[in-house]
Amino acid sequence: MTLLERYLNAIDKCYVQCLNDPENEPYKSKYEAKKIFEELYKENLDEESDIMKKEFETLDLIEENNQRKFIIIKSDQQANEPSVSKKHRYLVDLLFDYHIGTIYSDTEEKGEGELRLRLILTSIEQALNHSLICSLGLNLFNQLILIHTSYEKYNDAIEIAKHAENLYNQSLIIEPYLLEELIHIDLSNQTINRREEFEQIYIHTLFYLAQIYGKLNDKYQSANYCRLTLERQLEIFYQNNKKNFDPLDWATNCATLSQYYMTKHDYATARHCLMCADKMLENVKLNDNLSERIASFKRCWIKYAINLLSDSSDRLLQAADRDVNPNEIVQSSSIPQFQFQLTLPSPPITCSYILDYEQARQVFLFAMDKINSAKSYYILDGFVTDHVELCQDTSQLYLKLIFFESNIDRKCKMYKRRIDILSLLCKEISEEHYLYLIRQLLFELGECYSMLLDLKLEQKDKLNSNKILEKISNLIQLGISTFEHFILTMNDKKTNKKPEIYADEFIRPVLLAHFYIGRFHSKSIENRLENIEQSLNQYKIIVDYVDKHPNTLEYIEQEYNICKEMINLLPLKLEKLRQIK
Amino acid sequence: MAASETVRVILRCRPINQREIDLKCQTIVSMRAELNQVLLEHVEQSNEPPKQFTFDAVYPEDSITENIYAESVFPLVENVLEGYNATVFAYGQTGSGKSFTMQGINTPGSLQRGVIPRSFEHIFDASSIASGTKYLIRSSYLEIYNETIRDLLAKDVKTALDLKEHLDKGVQVQNLSWHPCSSVNDCERLMEKGNRNRATGATLMNKDSSRSHSIFTIVTEMCKRSETDGKDHIRAGKLNLVDLAGSERQSKTHAEGERLREATRINLSLSALGNVISALVDGRSKHIPYRDSKLTRLLQDSLGGNTKTLMVACISPAHDNYDETLSTLRYANRAKNIKNKPRINEDPRDAQMKLLQEEINRL
Numbered sequence: 001m002t003l004l005e006r007y008l009n010a011i012d013k014c015y016v017q018c019l020n021d022p023e024n025e026p027y028k029s030k031y032e033a034k035k036i037f038e039e040l041y042k043e044n045l046d047e048e049s050d051i052m053k054k055e056f057e058t059l060d061l062i063e064e065n066n067q068r069k070f071i072i073i074k075s076d077q078q079a080n081e082p083s084v085s086k087k088h089r090y091l092v093d094l095l096f097d098y099h100i101g102t103i104y105s106d107t108e109e110k111g112e113g114e115l116r117l118r119l120i121l122t123s124i125e126q127a128l129n130h131s132l133i134c135s136l137g138l139n140l141f142n143q144l145i146l147i148h149t150s151y152e153k154y155n156d157a158i159e160i161a162k163h164a165e166n167l168y169n170q171s172l173i174i175e176p177y178l179l180e181e182l183i184h185i186d187l188s189n190q191t192i193n194r195r196e197e198f199e200q201i202y203i204h205t206l207f208y209l210a211q212i213y214g215k216l217n218d219k220y221q222s223a224n225y226c227r228l229t230l231e232r233q234l235e236i237f238y239q240n241n242k243k244n245f246d247p248l249d250w251a252t253n254c255a256t257l258s259q260y261y262m263t264k265h266d267y268a269t270a271r272h273c274l275m276c277a278d279k280m281l282e283n284v285k286l287n288d289n290l291s292e293r294i295a296s297f298k299r300c301w302i303k304y305a306i307n308l309l310s311d312s313s314d315r316l317l318q319a320a321d322r323d324v325n326p327n328e329i330v331q332s333s334s335i336p337q338f339q340f341q342l343t344l345p346s347p348p349i350t351c352s353y354i355l356d357y358e359q360a361r362q363v364f365l366f367a368m369d370k371i372n373s374a375k376s377y378y379i380l381d382g383f384v385t386d387h388v389e390l391c392q393d394t395s396q397l398y399l400k401l402i403f404f405e406s407n408i409d410r411k412c413k414m415y416k417r418r419i420d421i422l423s424l425l426c427k428e429i430s431e432e433h434y435l436y437l438i439r440q441l442l443f444e445l446g447e448c449y450s451m452l453l454d455l456k457l458e459q460k461d462k463l464n465s466n467k468i469l470e471k472i473s474n475l476i477q478l479g480i481s482t483f484e485h486f487i488l489t490m491n492d493k494k495t496n497k498k499p500e501i502y503a504d505e506f507i508r509p510v511l512l513a514h515f516y517i518g519r520f521h522s523k524s525i526e527n528r529l530e531n532i533e534q535s536l537n538q539y540k541i542i543v544d545y546v547d548k549h550p551n552t553l554e555y556i557e558q559e560y561n562i563c564k565e566m567i568n569l570l571p572l573k574l575e576k577l578r579q580i581k
Numbered sequence: 582m583a584a585s586e587t588v589r590v591i592l593r594c595r596p597i598n599q600r601e602i603d604l605k606c607q608t609i610v611s612m613r614a615e616l617n618q619v620l621l622e623h624v625e626q627s628n629e630p631p632k633q634f635t636f637d638a639v640y641p642e643d644s645i646t647e648n649i650y651a652e653s654v655f656p657l658v659e660n661v662l663e664g665y666n667a668t669v670f671a672y673g674q675t676g677s678g679k680s681f682t683m684q685g686i687n688t689p690g691s692l693q694r695g696v697i698p699r700s701f702e703h704i705f706d707a708s709s710i711a712s713g714t715k716y717l718i719r720s721s722y723l724e725i726y727n728e729t730i731r732d733l734l735a736k737d738v739k740t741a742l743d744l745k746e747h748l749d750k751g752v753q754v755q756n757l758s759w760h761p762c763s764s765v766n767d768c769e770r771l772m773e774k775g776n777r778n779r780a781t782g783a784t785l786m787n788k789d790s791s792r793s794h795s796i797f798t799i800v801t802e803m804c805k806r807s808e809t810d811g812k813d814h815i816r817a818g819k820l821n822l823v824d825l826a827g828s829e830r831q832s833k834t835h836a837e838g839e840r841l842r843e844a845t846r847i848n849l850s851l852s853a854l855g856n857v858i859s860a861l862v863d864g865r866s867k868h869i870p871y872r873d874s875k876l877t878r879l880l881q882d883s884l885g886g887n888t889k890t891l892m893v894a895c896i897s898p899a900h901d902n903y904d905e906t907l908s909t910l911r912y913a914n915r916a917k918n919i920k921n922k923p924r925i926n927e928d929p930r931d932a933q934m935k936l937l938q939e940e941i942n943r944l
Contacts, residue, residue: 146847146849149847150846150847203851204849204851207848207851207854207857208847210854210857211847211848211857212847214857214860214861219861222857222861223858223861226854226857226858226861229851229854230854233851249852249854249855252855252870252871253854253855253858255870256855256858256859256862256869256870256871257858259862259867259868259869260858260861260862262864262867263862263863263864263867293870296868296870297870299868299870300868300870302868303866303867303868306866307866310866380748381747381748382745382746382747383746384746384747384748385746385878385881396866428748429748430748430749430750430751432751433747433749433750433751433752434751436881493665494660494663494665
């Protein structure tokens with residue numbers, strides 16, 4: 001076996017075969033690899049090829065502080081060390097040092113590993129931009145980043161990454177020979193392959209940085225480095241070497257990144273990421289995952305639309321409150337923070353804040369189209385949770401649209417739509433198996449009845465008709481029974497008894513349900529006496545619960561205070577009503 | 582206690598073993614059983630106060646499985662026999678005594694017979710003495726590794742199975758095989774067969790079997806003819822026994838050198854980029870385009886919603902297991918909060934408050 005073959009065998013042991021090592025001997029292969037590298041120091045090198053000799057014309061070896069170091073010289077300069085074979089030998093030994101140092105680090109002897117790696121760095125740091133050195137240098141930096149991170153020395157790791165970044169940027173014009181080519185340059189290797197290897201190493205640098213910033217809780221920088229990682233991966237895609245590029249993976253990560261920018265209210269960037277994700281899916285071969293992923297990205301767009309509408313209405317409300325132009329609250333921006341190099345179609349939807357009904361309607365229709373399309377994949381019987389969430393999204397979209405609609409009739413129609421969707425779902429899915437979904441749906445449905453009731457009461461004041469009175473009565477009944485059903489879902493499954501104490505996340509919803517029921521009763525037009533009594537009961541339940549468990553006051557303080565007032569005042573009203581009777 | 586919605590978490594510490602005694606290992610775990618507290622010391626940093634964790638129950642080194650079963654597991658299995666669902670999670674790193682607690686010394690009558698054989702016995706005892714009720718008991722055994730579900734009792738164990746959410750039946754694994762059991766022996770044999778397949782699969786697929794979750798499920802269908810209406814009434818209870826994957830294996834080769842702690846672990850593989858990005862996204866209205874973890878989906882009717890759920894976490898008392906023990910304690914601590922929190926969207930109610938206030942003023 002030649003030196004190169006033995007080297008490659010050791011590499012294979014160290015990185016590939018080690019994955020199969022038994023649990024009680026997890027470093028078996030790495031130790032074997034280390035042995036091989038140690039033996040390779042003694043093996044002779046073949047005479048250097050012409051191309052290798054040429055490369056060494058610009059790489060010189062000097063001695064400084066008792067250590068031999070590489071430096072870059074001009075090809076016509078007088079070399080300190082004229083012997084190519086001596087320089088080559090030293091370089092190859094450094095290569096073996098690197099692998100051995102890495103193995104020490106990987107096998108929990110980080111101290112030893114770091115020591116060796118730092119020595120190598122001292123020997124090459126003045127020649128990092130040389131074709132024969134740059135790859136070794138970049139790999140070395142990555143290892144040191146990992147070591148420092150394991151000691152939680154995140155800032156030191158970031159400093160090293162800066163060196164790696166410089167090295168990468170300065171190496172864009174040179175030929176980055178692969179590590180194994182330090183032994184023997186493979187003439188059949190193309191620049192493009194070497195570039196791609198080098199890129200992959202740097203992509204890892206960026207990826208490690210993204211994680212380090214994540215650990216430092218600097219989400220902005222973490223996102224930035226995730227984005228840079230994706231950018232560099234895209235570069236590889238364009239170099240036409242698809243070996244290391246997975247378009248489905250890339251698209252999915254890009255779509256996920258869009259959600260980060262979306263939650264930061266940066267709609268321009270979020271939109272750009274989603275458009276890139278969609279575009280990249282065109283490069284994915286038809287497989288099992290593709291249709292799921294396509295449907296999944298649609299859901300990212302739906303959230304985008306909901307959030308945009310939501311932020312837009314908040315903005316308008318704040319502007320109205322402070323009596324200023326909405327731009328004083330926050331400006332729209334249509335320029336993304338960065339752009340991936342993909343040819344995109346024109347944007348399917350705005351990224352600016354919505355100002356009026358017509359604009360809102362456009363966003364609404366866009367999102368509804370996505371919802372209907374996604375539902376054809378996420379069918380109810382098969383994907384209950386996903387389908388329900390899509391319906392909840394529909395309900396939310398109507399809610400956001402209602403904000404921009406001024407006509408009461410049309411508002412009522414939209415509430416009616418929400419009610420139809422939610423109540424149908426409640427009947428269709430099993431309460432036994434999807435209890436937490438049923439609870440969400442019931443609560444939202446109850447709120448819809450409440451809001452629709454308020455609108456109908458407003459209408460009643462304007463046009464007094466029996467039809468409206470009937471509708472009002474109906475809504476009150478439905479509202480009460482919906483919230484009662486919600487409260488019942490909390491009962492013990494075996495005994496059907498009401499719990500003494502509710503878990504934290506249910507306290508507010510349950511007490512609010514009682515509050516709503518009380519309110520529904522109080523809006524009743526007939527049987528005033530009985531209904532107000534019922535109202536009073538509900539308010540009493542709330543006050544009793546909070547008084548019994550004072551630590552829960554924080555969940556429902558406003559409503560509690562109102563209930564207390566009601567409890568004081570309603571008995572008087574009841575008295576008056578009884579006297580009238 | 583509003584306990585039915587949350588996961589009940591109990592902790593057991595195994596006794597120090599001969600190897601550890603020979604190596605003169607120190608005991609770093611202590612318990613205040615009456616307070617349900619565990620204390621973990623750090624041998625080198627002795628001026629640091631011990632780390633404290635509280636659970637629903639803690640069982641020290643001299644505890645016996647019979648007591649643990651009676652106090653913590655018995656009510657769950659009773660529930661199953663009444664037609665409800667229950668899930669028992671077992672968690673512990675290699676060497677924590679998890680197998681000892683869950684399988685234990687399998688001699689009938691032994692005080693240290695494990696939780697699993699005891700549950701089997703509990704179920705079959707009930708079925709044998711119940712008169713007038715017909716019992717149909719079936720079992721299945723599956724494994725989740727790398728988000729792939731496999732049937733450990735299938736003819737071809739390598740086939741990946743899909744999860745489907747049925748409107749009426751809840752989450753089901755498609756084509757999972759179910760096997761009738763009429764005795765404790767039947768169940769134990771099935772479990773052994775599945776365990777063998779789990780281990781073989783691990784070697785064949787070059788994977789670390791300690792990184793997979795497994796779920797052994799027993800369904801008890803109880804059919805009783807009602808005296809009042811003469812009809813057959815069927816109740817079905819389900820018991821899930823979940824063996825949770827440990828975290829990445831820690832190994833002790835050389836005494837010196839730091840071991841990678843969980844917090845500082847960097848993912849070397851770009852396949853983890855998605856996780857790094859997901860971790861950045863927080864906010865209510867969002868969609869992360871990966872499926873939810875299969876384990877979560879499969880057990881979602883256990884995580885909140887009237888199913889009794891128990892987690893048994895196992896630790897070692899020895900100081901050279903400090904990292905694993907701390908990691909387990911933190912994991913178990915987080916488990917206390919696992920439940921499906923409903924996203925009850927609340928619409929802004931400032932307008933409503935105003936209306937109400939006006940009403941009060943009018944009264």
